[in-house]
Amino acid sequence: MKRIFCALLALVTAIFASSCSQASTPVAADEGSAKLLVHFLDVGQGDSILLESDDEFVLIDGGERDCGDQVLRYIEDRGADELKYMIATHPHADHIGGLRPVVNGIEVENFITKSADCDTYSWTKLLRAVENNHVNTIEAQADDTYSFGSAELTVLAPLSVYPEDYNNASIVVMVTCGSIRFLLTGDAGRESEYEMLDRGEELSADVLKCGHHGSSDSTSDRFLKAVNPSFAVVSCGADNDYGHPHRETVQKLKTLGCPLLRTDETGTITAYTDGTHLRFSAENADLSVYTYTVGDTKNDTSALGYIGNKNSGYFHYSDCDGAQSMKEKNKVFFDNREDAVDAGYTPCPNCQP
Numbered sequence: 001m002k003r004i005f006c007a008l009l010a011l012v013t014a015i016f017a018s019s020c021s022q023a024s025t026p027v028a029a030d031e032g033s034a035k036l037l038v039h040f041l042d043v044g045q046g047d048s049i050l051l052e053s054d055d056e057f058v059l060i061d062g063g064e065r066d067c068g069d070q071v072l073r074y075i076e077d078r079g080a081d082e083l084k085y086m087i088a089t090h091p092h093a094d095h096i097g098g099l100r101p102v103v104n105g106i107e108v109e110n111f112i113t114k115s116a117d118c119d120t121y122s123w124t125k126l127l128r129a130v131e132n133n134h135v136n137t138i139e140a141q142a143d144d145t146y147s148f149g150s151a152e153l154t155v156l157a158p159l160s161v162y163p164e165d166y167n168n169a170s171i172v173v174m175v176t177c178g179s180i181r182f183l184l185t186g187d188a189g190r191e192s193e194y195e196m197l198d199r200g201e202e203l204s205a206d207v208l209k210c211g212h213h214g215s216s217d218s219t220s221d222r223f224l225k226a227v228n229p230s231f232a233v234v235s236c237g238a239d240n241d242y243g244h245p246h247r248e249t250v251q252k253l254k255t256l257g258c259p260l261l262r263t264d265e266t267g268t269i270t271a272y273t274d275g276t277h278l279r280f281s282a283e284n285a286d287l288s289v290y291t292y293t294v295g296d297t298k299n300d301t302s303a304l305g306y307i308g309n310k311n312s313g314y315f316h317y318s319d320c321d322g323a324q325s326m327k328e329k330n331k332v333f334f335d336n337r338e339d340a341v342d343a344g345y346t347p348c349p350n351c352q353p
């Protein structure tokens, strides 16, 4: 059954695979004193992120198979002759399809992944290519930290086994350079987000790469509140068949006052930081208005809405299942948490508003 599911998944992914745009290297912006560059590559409907610090490189995912050559070219255009780490967040083809041409085309020192019970064409071919190229394979574990240049990345998830839910099994990493933090979540959904929260992990970050291409399954209110990013990035294809990013995600970022940068709108996006300042450039747009310096005021997360249930007396984040399934006549809306508590409502134990 699992085999059939995997094969079907591969087929569906192949049918819906959007073709790669011809992203070229955006080096227009002065790289100045940047110690870490984070490139969110425009690979259409998929994910591929290149991290660069002091001439050491890390690649997280590589988009679909037909994007692999473009991703490889981008890495080479950045002057890399090897990748210190290559990370496959999870076995879906829109993340790992393009990694095979990369591992066959450039020296890769270490391959970080989470083993998965998956036998799709792209996954088995990737593992074989990694083996054939004698790349050291590392099984990702929460709390593992890897350094490159003057930056480092720490694995935050997955925290449990999701045998048939590859998205929630995504490797999630926090990338830090000085005081600037990037949270890169693969396709992790709410379950994984809640696990990270329940573990008491420090999740605050300056840039959040929203999970699952901006799907409403990810970037839950509770998670977003803890991360409180100054900028959100979504990697997706123009007019993709999934409707990514979903309007719920776009709306909650807007409510928070967090700018959303999208590869489908601007092409490849690059973030630059010296550890204190943060700025962006993009292939097809001027993002120079988006800057952040450590100490700048963060967004007020109390703007994220709450819904109380007149019947049960609980109140929820508006994206909690408990709020979604509530009868219209039982709903009472609160602008902030204090109002809900003052009105005698109890926080939902699930979404923990």
Ligand SMILES: [Zn+2]
Binding pocket: 090, 092, 166, 167, 187
């Ligand atoms: Zn996925």
Ligand SMILES: [Zn+2]
Binding pocket: 046, 047, 092, 094, 095, 187, 212, 213
């Ligand atoms: Zn995906």
